[in-house]
Amino acid sequence: MKKILIILILLGGVAAGLLTVRPWDREAESANPGVDRAIAETVTIRTLTDEITIRGELRRDELQSINSSTGGRISDIGVEAGEVVAEGDALFTVDGRQAVAVAGDFAFYRQLDVGSDGSDVLQLEAVLDGAGYDVGDVDGLYTEETRSGLSTWQADHGYGGTTAEVNEVV
Numbered sequence: 365m366k367k368i369l370i371i372l373i374l375l376g377g378v379a380a381g382l383l384t385v386r387p388w389d390r391e392a393e394s395a396n397p398g399v400d401r402a403i404a405e406t407v408t409i410r411t412l413t414d415e416i417t418i419r420g421e422l423r424r425d426e427l428q429s430i431n432s433s434t435g436g437r438i439s440d441i442g443v444e445a446g447e448v449v450a451e452g453d454a455l456f457t458v459d460g461r462q463a464v465a466v467a468g469d470f471a472f473y474r475q476l477d478v479g480s481d482g483s484d485v486l487q488l489e490a491v492l493d494g495a496g497y498d499v500g501d502v503d504g505l506y507t508e509e510t511r512s513g514l515s516t517w518q519a520d521h522g523y524g525g526t527t528a529e530v531n532e533v534v
Contacts, residue, residue, distance in 0.1 A: 436459040437459055439457045439459065439460060440454075440456060441455075442456055443455055443456075449465050451465055451467050451494075461523060462522060464521060466491045468490070469483075469487070471484075476488070478507060478508060481505045481506065483504065485505065485510070486504035489502040492510070497514075497516055
């Protein structure tokens with residue numbers, strides 16, 4: 365009788381252990397992310413890479429045309445097709461005078477003199493002031509200070525004379 369009791373106790377312990385561990389119910393464990401599991405892996409040294417394949421098409425965001433109101437012969441082109449142009453870059457040379465790129469939304473379309481005002485004057489003053497030339501107040505009014513700053517800029521870029529030929533700035 366003692367043997368039967370010991371066997372029953374052992375069988376009860378095994379059954380209780382199996383019910384606790386539940387080796388047949390592995391799906392329940394994987395559904396419970398809060399349970400930590402040990403994963404064994406051999407340590408290796410390697411380069412990790414992350415590759416992405418994307419199909420698409422590249423296009424130019426903006427294409428600009430250059431128009432000049434002055435006549436003359438183009439003697440040099442300072443940029444190549446597809447090249448990115450920055451402020452101050454010489455784009456081309458007409459009759460020995462460079463056309464220089466400046467930032468702005470307005471075309472320089474008129475002859476400016478002291479007393480001229482408008483968005484184009486404001487843009488000219490901003491360009492000159494940003495390049496380090498003294499134009500006085502950047503306020504959209506063409507003054508003697510604006511004329512002086514433009515004359516200095518012209519001399520630095522090889523333009524003759526002291527009056528502005530505004531259509532030579534692109």
